[in-house]
Amino acid sequence: MLFQGDGEAFNVGRFLEEVSPYAWANIGIGLCIGCSTIGAAWGIFLTGSSILGGGVRAPRIRTKNLISIIFCEVVAIYGVIIAIIFSAKLSPVPESQLYTQNNYYTGYALFWGGITVGFCNLICGISVGINGSGAALADAADPSLFVRILVIEIFSSVLGLFGLIIGLLVGGKALDMGAA
Amino acid sequence: MSARRPHGQSYADVAVKPAPESDSDITPAVPADVIYKLLAFTAAMVFGPIGIYFLTVNTIFTGNSTFAGIAAAVTANVVLFAYIYVAWLEDQGDKKEADKAKSKKAQ
Numbered sequence: 001m002l003f004q005g006d007g008e009a010f011n012v013g014r015f016l017e018e019v020s021p022y023a024w025a026n027i028g029i030g031l032c033i034g035c036s037t038i039g040a041a042w043g044i045f046l047t048g049s050s051i052l053g054g055g056v057r058a059p060r061i062r063t064k065n066l067i068s069i070i071f072c073e074v075v076a077i078y079g080v081i082i083a084i085i086f087s088a089k090l091s092p093v094p095e096s097q098l099y100t101q102n103n104y105y106t107g108y109a110l111f112w113g114g115i116t117v118g119f120c121n122l123i124c125g126i127s128v129g130i131n132g133s134g135a136a137l138a139d140a141a142d143p144s145l146f147v148r149i150l151v152i153e154i155f156s157s158v159l160g161l162f163g164l165i166i167g168l169l170v171g172g173k174a175l176d177m178g179a180a
Numbered sequence: 181m182s183a184r185r186p187h188g189q190s191y192a193d194v195a196v197k198p199a200p201e202s203d204s205d206i207t208p209a210v211p212a213d214v215i216y217k218l219l220a221f222t223a224a225m226v227f228g229p230i231g232i233y234f235l236t237v238n239t240i241f242t243g244n245s246t247f248a249g250i251a252a253a254v255t256a257n258v259v260l261f262a263y264i265y266v267a268w269l270e271d272q273g274d275k276k277e278a279d280k281a282k283s284k285k286a287q
Binding site: 061062063064069073074077078080081082084085088089146147150157161168169171 | 218225230245246257259260264268274
């Protein structure tokens with residue numbers, strides 16, 4: 001269609017109306033949990049490799065060295081919470097009642113809410129991971145520095161909370177599918 | 181022929197001789213209690229918030245999933261700060277022990 005001279009045949013409005021609200025909602029839920037997990041995994045990957053690398057200099061690994069791992073887990077849990085809340089809004093409805101205004105709104109709200117939460121948590125996980133990697137290396141060089149660096153890590157873990165709050169607000173306005 | 185064994189020493193003597201002591205520290209770098217704490221808090225982090233969500237969504241918050249979600253997020257942060265507190269306690273204990281060892285050495 002594109003590059004064939006009849007690109008204008010693609011009707012954006014018709015596309016938006018014909019795509020099932022279920023598709024939007026489920027893509028949103030999938031991106032929410034998927035991006036959150038990528039963020040958390042990326043964070044643990046960055047932190048973990050630095051903990052191991054710092055372990056060469058200071059082979060004592062205590063509970064405080066592993067705090068960054070728990071920070072990254074929180075990021076993934078935020079995505080899981082939002083995905084559970086969003087998926088509770090989906091329920092099967094007969095096709096005749098599918099394309100209603102409320103269902104369109106629920107579909108778009110879950111799609112964009114899921115993208116908001118997913119990308120917030122993706123960036124938050126990377127940020128926590130890089131901070132945690134710096135904390136692990138600083139701890140290996142001088143153990144007394146650790147608590148001061150931990151404060152910075154708390155700030156970066158709060159970023160994911162912002163996405164979670166907005167996701168809750170956006171999803172909270174969407175009615176359950178088939179309600180109305 | 182530089183690898184020839186020295187005179188007056190049989191092959192059996194060489195074989196019996198224990199391997200040279202290595203300087204490498206092979207004690208586990210991560211103590212077991214640290215691993216158990218991490219596993220326990222990971223389990224709490226997985227099941228705590230989700231459990232709180234499903235426990236409260238239909239009982240306390242009567243189906244309002246927004247408040248139940250907030251409760252779950254708060255639970256996740258409670259678990260996080262509990263872990264930080266445990267790590268801080270352990271750090272203080274380590275410091276005290278190190279100080280004790282130092283003062284003993286000084287005597």
